Amino acid sequence: MDRHYPALLIIFLLTACSPRILVRPATLDDIVPLARDENAEPKISTCYSPLTYVAHPELMRMKYIRVNIHFMNSKDGLYNIPEEETTAYARDWIMAINSNLDNNMKMFLPHGNETPVLPIPYRYVITPDPTIPGDDGIYYHVDDTLCYAVKTGRERNISDKRVIEKYAVRDDSVLNIFLQTHQLDSIKSPTYKPDGSGISLGSSVKVFAKWNERPNVWDMRGITNHEIAHSLGLSHTWGGHDGCDDTPANPNCWNKTDTPPCDSLYSNNMMDYNAHMAALTPCQIGKILMNMNRLGAMQRNILEPHWCVLDTSATITIRDSVRWECSADLEGNVIINAGATLEIGCRVSMPKSATITIYPGGKLVVLSSGKIHNSCSAMWGGIRLVEERKHNGSLMVMEGGLIQDTFYPLVIQK
Ligand SMILES: [Zn+2]
Structure with a gap:
C-alpha cells in the first residue's frame, strides 16, 4: 500500500486544483x-x-452518386452485348469513369493559367433497387423500337424520352444510364458519325456508341463523365457563357493539330468536346457542389445521404x-x-x-x-x-x- 501512496496523492492534488x-x-x-x-x-x-463551395473543403466530404445501367438490345441481339457479359462490363466501365474523377487534370487553357487543380468530390456507385430481390442495378431490355439511337436526319431520336419513361428505375433518387447503339442502317451512311456521344435528360443520360462491338470502357470515360456533368448542372464551356470565369471560350478542338487554331487552343475541359474531357475548374466543381447541397435538387436526391x-x-x-x-x-x-x-x-x-x-x-x-x-x-x-x-x-x-x-x-x- 505504501508503495502506491505518493501516486494517489498526486492524483488527489490534480483533482483538487483543476477548475470545475x-x-x-x-x-x-x-x-x-x-x-x-x-x-x-x-x-x-x-x-x-459556386466558389464559396470550394472554399471550405472540410465541409464537403466525398459525395456518392447512385447510378444504375440499362443495356438496350434488339430481339435479334445485334444492338448490344449478350446479357451474361453486362455485369462485368458495367462494373469495369464505372471503375474507368471513376478513375478519371480521381485524377483531375490541370487546365490547358488559358495558356500560362494558374487555375488550381482541386480534387473532384464525387464518385459513382452502382445501386440496386432494394425492393427487387437479387437486383444488382444493371438491367437488360430487349426492345426493337427503343434499342437504338439516331443522331441526325428525319429519324433523329436522341432527345426522345420514351426509353426513360418505359425503363427508368427509381429516377427520383438514382441516375439512370442508358446504353444505345447507333442505328445499324444509319451507320452505313458515309455522313453519319457513329461516335461515342450522348445526351443528358435530367436524372437520366443516354450514351451512344457501337456497344455491340464492345468498345473499350476506357475510351468511353470522357463522354460519360461529360454527360453526367450536364445532369449535375454544368454547361459547355467553349462558347464562354457557362457562368464560370475560369473556363475560357475556345474553338472546341478535338485534339492538337498542326494548324491554327487547334495547334494551340485545344482544351482538356470535361465540358468541351476533346480527347481528354478530364479537367474541372474550381468554379465548375463549386457549381456541382452547390447543386448537391440545395434542398430538393435532383443533384442532391441522387446522392447516398451520408x-x-x-x-x-x-x-x-x-x-x-x-x-x-x-x-x-x-x-x-x-x-x-x-x-x-x-x-x-x-x-x-x-x-x-x-x-x-x-x-x-x-x-x-x-x-x-x-x-x-x-x-x-x-x-x-x-x-x-x-x-x-x-x-x-x-x-x-x-x-x-x-x-x-x-x-x-x-x-x-x-
Ligand atoms: Zn455536352
Missing part, C-alpha cells in the same frame, strides 16, 4: 440576439455563389475565425475552440444526434441568412456550452437566423 468544468446544453436564455446588420453580410447571398448518420471521424474543429458562406450537409460534430469564432451564413444540416460544442471564449454566430437544422427529418443534438470558472462560450443569433430540429428549449422557428 461543466458541459451543459444551451437554452434560449443563452442566446444573445443581434439586430440585423446590413454591413455584416454581403448584399448578394453567397449561398448561391449526412443523415453521425460519423464521429468527420468532426470539424474551429480554431480561429471562420465564416461559412455556403450551404452544407455535415456528417460529424462541430467543436469551436476557446477564442475561435464560427459564423454561419447559409443552411447547415447536422446529422441526427450530432452536437456543436462551444468552449469558453468561443463564439457561434448564426447570421440572418444562416440556418442550422437536420435535413433528414430527425433531431440533431443541439449546442453544448462548456463552462469553466463561470466562463462560457457565446451563442449569438442575428435577426432572421434559424436554429431548428433540436430538442426543446433550443428551437427558434421562423
Whole structure:
C-alpha cells in the first residue's frame, strides 16, 4: 500500500486544483440576439455563389452518386452485348469513369493559367433497387423500337424520352444510364458519325456508341463523365457563357493539330468536346457542389445521404475565425475552440444526434441568412456550452437566423 501512496496523492492534488468544468446544453436564455446588420453580410447571398463551395473543403466530404445501367438490345441481339457479359462490363466501365474523377487534370487553357487543380468530390456507385430481390442495378431490355439511337436526319431520336419513361428505375433518387447503339442502317451512311456521344435528360443520360462491338470502357470515360456533368448542372464551356470565369471560350478542338487554331487552343475541359474531357475548374466543381447541397435538387436526391448518420471521424474543429458562406450537409460534430469564432451564413444540416460544442471564449454566430437544422427529418443534438470558472462560450443569433430540429428549449422557428 505504501508503495502506491505518493501516486494517489498526486492524483488527489490534480483533482483538487483543476477548475470545475461543466458541459451543459444551451437554452434560449443563452442566446444573445443581434439586430440585423446590413454591413455584416454581403448584399448578394453567397449561398448561391459556386466558389464559396470550394472554399471550405472540410465541409464537403466525398459525395456518392447512385447510378444504375440499362443495356438496350434488339430481339435479334445485334444492338448490344449478350446479357451474361453486362455485369462485368458495367462494373469495369464505372471503375474507368471513376478513375478519371480521381485524377483531375490541370487546365490547358488559358495558356500560362494558374487555375488550381482541386480534387473532384464525387464518385459513382452502382445501386440496386432494394425492393427487387437479387437486383444488382444493371438491367437488360430487349426492345426493337427503343434499342437504338439516331443522331441526325428525319429519324433523329436522341432527345426522345420514351426509353426513360418505359425503363427508368427509381429516377427520383438514382441516375439512370442508358446504353444505345447507333442505328445499324444509319451507320452505313458515309455522313453519319457513329461516335461515342450522348445526351443528358435530367436524372437520366443516354450514351451512344457501337456497344455491340464492345468498345473499350476506357475510351468511353470522357463522354460519360461529360454527360453526367450536364445532369449535375454544368454547361459547355467553349462558347464562354457557362457562368464560370475560369473556363475560357475556345474553338472546341478535338485534339492538337498542326494548324491554327487547334495547334494551340485545344482544351482538356470535361465540358468541351476533346480527347481528354478530364479537367474541372474550381468554379465548375463549386457549381456541382452547390447543386448537391440545395434542398430538393435532383443533384442532391441522387446522392447516398451520408449526412443523415453521425460519423464521429468527420468532426470539424474551429480554431480561429471562420465564416461559412455556403450551404452544407455535415456528417460529424462541430467543436469551436476557446477564442475561435464560427459564423454561419447559409443552411447547415447536422446529422441526427450530432452536437456543436462551444468552449469558453468561443463564439457561434448564426447570421440572418444562416440556418442550422437536420435535413433528414430527425433531431440533431443541439449546442453544448462548456463552462469553466463561470466562463462560457457565446451563442449569438442575428435577426432572421434559424436554429431548428433540436430538442426543446433550443428551437427558434421562423
Ligand atoms: Zn455536352
